[in-house]
Amino acid sequence: MTKYIRRAAALCALLLVALLVNATRVQVVQARAYDANPANRRPEIARWSQPRGNILVGGRPVTGSKDTGEQLRYERTYRDGPLYAPVTGFASQVYGTTLLEHAENPLLDGSDPMLSFLPLWNDITRDQNAGGEVVTTVDAAAQRAAYRGLGARRGAVVALEPATGRVLTLVSRPSYDPELLSGNGPSVARAWARLNGDEGKPMLNRAVRQTYPPGSTFKVVTAAAALDAGVVEDVDAPTRSPAPYTLPGTTTSLANEVEGCENASLRYAFEWSCNTVFAKLGVDVGLGAMRDTARAFGFNDSGVRIPFSVAPSSFDTHMDRAQLALSSIGQFDTRATPLQMAMVTAAVANGGTVRAPYLVERTTTADGRTVSTAGTRTFRQAMTSTTARRLRELMLGVVTDGTGGKARIRGAAVGGKTGTAQHGLGNSGTPYAWFIGWAQSHDALEPEVAVAVVVEDADAVRGEISGGGDAGPIARDVMRAVLKRAG
Template identity: 70%
Template sequence: MTRHIRHAAVFCALLLVALLVNAARIQVLEARAHDGNAANRRATIARYGQPRGDILVDGRPVTGSRDTGEQLRYERTYADGPLYAPVTGFASQEYGTTLLEHAEDGVLSGTDPMPAPFRLWNEFTRSHTPGGDVETTLNGAAQKAAYDGLDGRKGAVAAIEPSSGRILALVSSPSYDPAALSGNDAEVARSWDRLNGDADKPMLNRAVRQTYPPGSTFKVVTTAAALDAGVVTDLDEPTDSPAPYRLPGTTTTLTNESDGCADLSLREAFKWSCNTVFAKLGVDVGITDMAATAQAFGFNDTALRIPFSVARSTFDTTVDRAQLALSSIGQYNTRATPLQMAMVAAAVANGGQVREPYLVERRTRAGGATVDMAGARPVRQAMQPATAARLKELMTQVVTEGTGTNAAIPGATVGGKTGTAQHGLLNSGTPYAWFVSWAQGDDDLEAKVAVAVVVEDASVARGDITGGGVAAPIARAVMKAVLTS
């Protein structure tokens, strides 16, 4: 009897060991596979089981979390959702995350180990770190001025602090309310279908994800290339620029919107935006120097992130001379995001230096302790300082006595460049109205803001669409908001 009892005890012990080994195999060796199984909702339930951290503008949250009392307990909320949607993106229980909600998801959701004060303990106990906050570089007054200025028209605004690269405004219109996508019920699905089916594409971030022909605003880049290459040495000397100008190797002629552009000096041609002067100037500079200058400003850069990705602005380096002429006035294959053109204006205002733009100032833990802050941003020289000084002079004259007078601000020096870009088959589309600019208060030691504005569907007659008439007033409102805040 004792022997049978001993055998039974050994057998039970073996069963217990086998059970423990199998449990260890499942919980340790196969843990990742089970965690990643689509049928396992524990991670999802835990993710939405606590409030999400907030995105801040001017130190105040523009996001929040609502307790639904359901299994996925907390839903994302947004204050002034359409105003900040091009920055925040959405955080949806059904459709995931975009823009800052995506790029900073680890901090906001508490899943990033960096903000965890007791990382090893959390891993051992499988507890969840409260979500931290993300403080943006945005100027709330400038953001609102840009949004109100567009007034629902299709277009975008980007504003940068030239000396640092801090993004002060990032607006895309028409916009949408991200809160409509936060939950997981039938109404969220209907909102998703409606937004994706909207021909105006309200979820498209036109400020950083849409490229446009920059038109005459690109003449800032062409001027920088010509001055740096020594093709032009005297701003007031007449240029050898016939009007109309026959594109090299073709029978096609290029004309101007106004008379009197033939052989005009660079100063006057820049003021009145003469196409013929700048098309020939680009050809005289040559593709090598034009491409080098464009790339120094940021064109053809595929790696820019702010921290979410930015569409590549393009300057074609494989063009012939006729195509180069058109590229040099911001047409043909030349395309730019509004953020890229704000970088061009910022470089002029910053002595020729381009600061890499950024949107996140600092990240904090739930209790407010700083996890990290934005450091000095990478810088590159887009043009010689002397060239930047002469371009500042030219851009200032555009605002004081040229096509950009609608951007003038009392008590400040403002420089700008207008642009009206053609697009569509045989230029059949409504022209895009552009304005790029910078502003420096009379009491300031340096320029405080650089802005780019593009309006796709100006609500005026086609012949009256101009960057100075449509886009410059919006830029003025944004610059004034920064200077007075």
């Protein structure tokens, strides 16, 4: 009898071990597979069972959560939703997450292991941490100035801190209220259909996801290439540039919008935006050097993240000389995001060094313990410091003596470059108005802000649209907000 009891006890022990092994396999080894199974609603229910962590601007949350009492209990709320939509994106119970809500989702919903002191224990017990907080680099006053400046016009504004790469402003218009997409009722589906069907594309983040022909603002890149290559040594010497300029290998003539461009110096050509001078300079520099300089500024790089992805700006690497001439004045198929053009002017302001742009200053737990911090990182060296110093001088001239006079700020040095970009079939579209620039208070040691503004539908007759007149005042107001200047 004792023998059978021992056998039964051994069998029970074996079964107990088997149960423990199977429970471990299900709860630990295969937990992620079960979590990811579309038929399993428990992760989604758990995700919305507590408030999400907040996204902060200037120390104040621009997001929140409300208790609905439903199975998916907490819905996302937004303060000044349209103003900050290009920063936050949306967190929807139906349509997922975008932008910062997506890039920082594990931290915001509490699933990031870094929020716990004992991450492995949480995996075993399935405990959920409170959502963490995301502290952004955005300057609230500058953000409002950009949003107000664009008004009802389509366009985008990006401002950076040149020395660090901190994103101070990220505005896209038209915009939308992300809270319209937060829940899961019929109104959310209707809002989704309406927003996606809107011809103004309010959910398109024009600041980082839309590329435009940069027009004459690209002449900063061409000037940098010409100065670094030694094609231009004296910015006040004649450039031996005919006006009009016949594109190489063609009978097509390129003209200017202003007088005095024939054989103009680089200074005059930069201040008054002579197309013929810069088209010829690009050809003289050559495709290889132009391509390398554009890449050093950030063009043709698909890996830029801030932390969400940025559409790559492009400078064609296979062109004939006529196409190179047009690309050198920001036309042909050269394309740039507003963020990219802000990086261009920030490089000039920062002595030739491009800092990697970033939007998140730090992340924390719900009780304020730091989870991660951002640091300044060098992206590339776009030009020599000597070339950067010359370009700062040229950009100052654009504002004091040239086409960018409306960007002046009392008590500050302001450098800029205006641009008007043609587009559409046969250049039939309303020209895009551009302004890029930087500003430095007279008592500051270095430039404090670099900005890029593009206006898609400038409020003027076609022949009167200009970067200086339409985009320049917006840039001025943004820079003034960063510098905290009243006028």
